[in-house]
Amino acid sequence: MKNLYCFKQIYNNGKSERRLSLGEYKRAVSWSKYLVSSGAEIKGEGEGAWSADMSQLFIGNKFASGRHSRIYRGVYKQRDVAIKLISQPEEDENLATMLENHFTSEVALLFRLRHPNIITFVAACKKPPVFCIITEYLAGGSLRKFLHQQEPYSVPLDLVLKLALDIAHGMQYLHSQGILHRDLKSENLLLGVDMSVKVADFGISCLESHCGNAKGFTGTYRWMAPEMIKEKHHTKKVDVYSFGIVLWELLTAMTPFDNMTPEQAAFAVCQKNARPPLPPKCPLAFSHLINRCWSSNPDKRPHFDQIVAILESYSESLEQDAEFFTSYKPPTNHTILRCFPKLIAGRRSTSVKA
Template identity: 75%
Template sequence: MKNLYWFKEISNNVRSGRRLSLGEYKRAVSWSKYLISSGAAIKGEAEQEWSADLSQLFIGSKFASGRHSRIYRGIYKHMDVAIKLVSQPEEDEDLAVSLEQQFTSEVNLLFRLRHPNIITFVAACKKPPVFCIITEYLAGGSLRKYLIQEGPHSVPHNVVLKLALDIARGMQYLHSQGILHRDLKSENLLLGEDLSAKVADFGISCLESQTGSAKGFTGTYRWMAPEMIKEKRHTKKVDVYSFAIVLWELLTGLTPFDNMTPEQAAYAATHKSMWHAYHTPLLIKARHLIDNIILPKAIHFYIKLYNIQDSNERPPLPCECPRAFSHLINRCWSSNPDKRPHFDEIVAILESYSEALEEDPQFLTTYKPRPNNLILRCLPKCNTTANVSASTKP
């Protein structure tokens, strides 16, 4: 708490224009000395464009952390920011190289993105063995945190629609730039004070031209599309699948496949009731390995060995789920990527929902999907044509 009070004082001082005392200044920038002294100067024209001025950077309290990163609240050039510090492990050279490549990729992608529903990039600092990414600070925290605070099945449907539309618009823009997120989930979606949603955390994002197969276990199993779990070549449609899981989270407030381990969730997403369909000793042994020893490689081995086909094993939709949402979710998490809509269509659908909801508060529950069969769509037109022809006969 002491650090938080100090940070608030520093924040108010900077905004009011009062000059910091020598003690305040030393405390604020002491952490950055390690960055300055531990690596060579930033090289390259591209890096110079996004290089942070450390003399303008003040750090506050830590509010989140990951396996290789810590996130602090801070101030950069009189702006509230979030500061992500990524540390390279000295004992694992391969991991250090991977983290550096991931950092560079994330910064280069963030640097080119400008959209109301994408986290705003501010600056970065590359000083091995510590890297720093500075983005805008969003006071609402993550969508996952918001859902936990609200409780299961507590988010009003109009708020669900608003948040879903924000996320879809952000993803529509991202895909228009040829970028795949590949780790879309509630933890990577941030909320502003006005409850606007922004897509964040582009650590494993990539250009569509760089996708190939999904080797390397990128993403998070509970939100991961079946084709990525099976290490198949993937497209933008993997983000559409993840969006369906996020929409399910918004409606339920729950964690997908919360009664399973991540590895079991991966199996469930790629085949329905697989353990009941196959009882070979080999698969029973594989289940034991997954449940008790956590061997992710077994997932891919058995999927390929038995040529397991995708099915519709998905988190259960609640009975009270509005038809409009359930219809869209079922399309988005289809096992066949080609049957999933693009985000252009998803945005258009959600916008039409929003307009209809303003006219009819019961729209989401009374919604009836249009028939997908092209012949059925033509029937009314054909009947009308037939009636016109009949009426014109002498």
Template identity: 60%
Template sequence: MVSCFWGFRQKRKTVERPRPLTLPLDRSTSSIAPGQDRLDSLKSWSVLLDCQISGHGSGEVKEETEGAIAGGAQPEWVADMSELFIGNRFASGSNSRIYRGIYKQRAVAVKMVRVPDNEDGSRPLIDSQFNSEVALLSRLRHPNVIEFIAAYRKPPVYCIITEYMSQGTLRMYLHKKEPYSLSNKMILKFALDISRGMQYLHAQGIVHRDLKSNNLLLNDELTVKVVDFGISCLDTQCHATKGFMGTYRWMAPEMIRGKTYTKKVDVYSFGIVLWELLTALVPFQGMTPVQAAFAVSEKNERPHIPDACSPEISNLIRQCWTADPAKRPDFDFIVALLEQYEEHHSNDVPLIPQLQSSKRL
């Protein structure tokens, strides 16, 4: 039987130190000469920030930087920009770009958030999400949650520095696989990593609100870690929150309908992610995100679970994505169930072997 790791060889790559980001200090200087000392290149990093703002002295920068990391972060977590080197960009969003970097001799990911002018009214929201993400990340310590290292703010450019996850997102990993080809062992490993991370977050009173395969990263050891806390909230605050947050294909029906919701929205999303692990497919493939949201909230539709799936796993998926949040299990139950299942099903074969040869739609 073909292993689920066909065509995939795990390699440990020596981290190549990226060149520091450099900008000319004036029009007559196009680059930093090789013989210049490190301090000059770090001044160039300051130029990147300084060229975006006006009227801010160094005292104001320090005050704003520390003030931006409110809600629990400590002053020692403010990034020392003289220790930060920026490499290549490897991901981007509507208001952010993510770069490889070196911070204090360690490989890191650097999320740069550009806060636009307040003309379109989006700056307060982005500013709030940045502050919330840093405040939450700075208090979290768990092997299945991304490690926060430092943060820095100098409007309109903000940055968050975290550990670097070399193997990318879980969605990228699954996309390279044939449908239904993941072994039982790998499905359980990934599912336990995710559920343990979420168990920890819920124990800390944090609701993620955007759990999906694109917000789950893998390192060299294929350990999965939960990332992206930009729209997360405290459980006590989410009780009074209405409206939807997150991504339609993974979004719980009560959130789609704009109803009040609880941490059980994360359990629903976990059910979708577990289905992804089982099939390696995109949920609601063939539908637009809006069509998927309508199907879930108005027709109570869910992705099809293959009949050959293990009854324990298929039952867990159905419990997680049931329409009634009160009937969804919590992550304590999910972790315990998966650990028990792992003890009795440790064989390294596909969970649905007869469907291993199916073609990706």
């Protein structure tokens, strides 16, 4: 079979192209030699439903990379996609096995997920020592990149609310499917051109029924719940903790614990119950929610059903009263009705779930 791959630099949906340099060509060949396949060769048990037709894949420029992966922009069956290539190290058999397990788990989870705030899975290729996961391409890049382009404390509160709601909706759906993300952070939240947010990167996610302790876990300390740092048993509430950190990021446009190394941040969180400092002018509505989300006691953290209800009530209140964030007063308990007295009058005949 000829011309299985066409390596291109893709800009602006193909409007501008250039030839690969010699160095880029050699790097492309070094990866492509593992990927060239007729398709039939890569279909093992259970893989037929998601196996990619590699003759339809065009790989363009790299736009992100991780410890063991590279992410490229590309085209698959005339659709803009992101292509995640995961390379197994030949010198470390244990790491190679772990990466293969992560790949298998990520594909299995992505294949079953369908939600506007979850990245859309397209196809995958399993051909050791390189694995390939193809998803939709989001032109807005990561939320972290967007925030780092802003001035500190400069993101408008209505945009903070919109972004937070998108993330919460995605996580609410994920948890409803019995899935823990376990690496929720701004880098794994992707933006569309309309500023919608989609949760991405399920490499270390797991079904709640299969998640045990966090021994040997490789998450990201700055966003990680204390029980995970301590390698203890964990539940869905670890994602709620991480959401609290992400909400802090939205309000500050800064990196949590940026004056510490990741290890120092982990020690401060576990041993000193430290959290990133809230902005002096942080609206009480947000500070109250954040403090609940990153509570050291997982049982005191709200579920995403509650978080969505709270944020939606904030949104409705803001539509009715532009000064909502300055007039908000924390509730005496955690029921939605008492959180939003201004809405009660208009909802006499409607029951509101706590």
